[in-house]
Amino acid sequence: MSTESPIKLTSLSSKGGCGCKIGPADLSQVVRSLPQPEPNPDLLVGLDTSDDAGVYRLSADMAIVQTVDFFTPIVDDPYSFGQIAAANAISDIYAMGGKPLTALNIVAFPITTLDKQILADIMRGAADKAKEAGVTIVGGHSIDDKEPKFGMAVTGLVHPDRVRTNAGAQAGDRLILTKPIGVGIMTTAIKKEQLTAEEIARVTKVMAALNKTAAETMSRYEVHACTDVTGFGLLGHALEMAKGSQATITIDRQAVPILPRTRELAEQGFVPGGTKNNFAHVTPNVTFDPSLDQIDQWILCDAVTSGGLLIAIADSQAEALLRDLQEAGVEAAIIGAVTGTSAGTGQGHIQVQG
Ligand code: CO
Ligand code: CO
């Protein structure tokens, strides 16, 4: 009989969730050094636009959407970790306007030193989440590794004319965010045992929620641009949209939904390194209202795991979409607008109001 206390999954790795992504500055340095791929007219969305997934046209009315995501445990409960990893991986299909179809599991696990039941629970959480999404798991690959990691490669379908990318946001559009932020700071506090059981349940529920309902609701509207908010944080992903759309985006800090106690925990020092990297990366292209202090700025850059969709939609339709999302149970809010163009600069810009 074992007298050991249950394994804390988050203690097995130094970074958790999307916070373990290689930072945008390091990554772009590597990608820049690669040879340019051969142009292919059927590659509708490739490497060059910082989009969520690749899109490849099969016929005039059908394209496949492909994406992969995997990371270290972000919560201690294995079943919840599996759910979150699956919801996060599938999300990139929704963010492109696609319908997810199939998935492959990606598993790294210290199989000789950790209880196999933990891996079984992770995979059961992922399988349940895939089922909820209508996704069929068709296989996978596993390796014996010191730190556990889990994720999925997901394939979906989209009509080539209905692909939602970072490009396409237009001046006058409103921006809708469909989940609260603060996830990186909250989960860093989980690792340091600073959250109550209720707070852990709340942030787990946010991360494990599929973007399915948000995406299906969005599909009934003429959305101009969409991405999901993950490792690069709200401002990092908003900046990718601003860059892709050659736009200036204005975000109203007061309107951004933030998980309760995020600020308090950030003030106590639970700000992950990934969040600070994100802040450093976006700073040249962001103007913060002087009323925002460093903590406010970090929160807006906080590395999210399995965050919501960020949607740009014409002003005339924004309120209707918001109401539909909220009626469907999505924690959506209008958080800003596209306020200008940056065409010709090759850059995007973000202004944050206090
Ligand atoms: Co994404
Ligand atoms: Co992604």
Ligand code: CO
């Ligand atoms: Co991804």
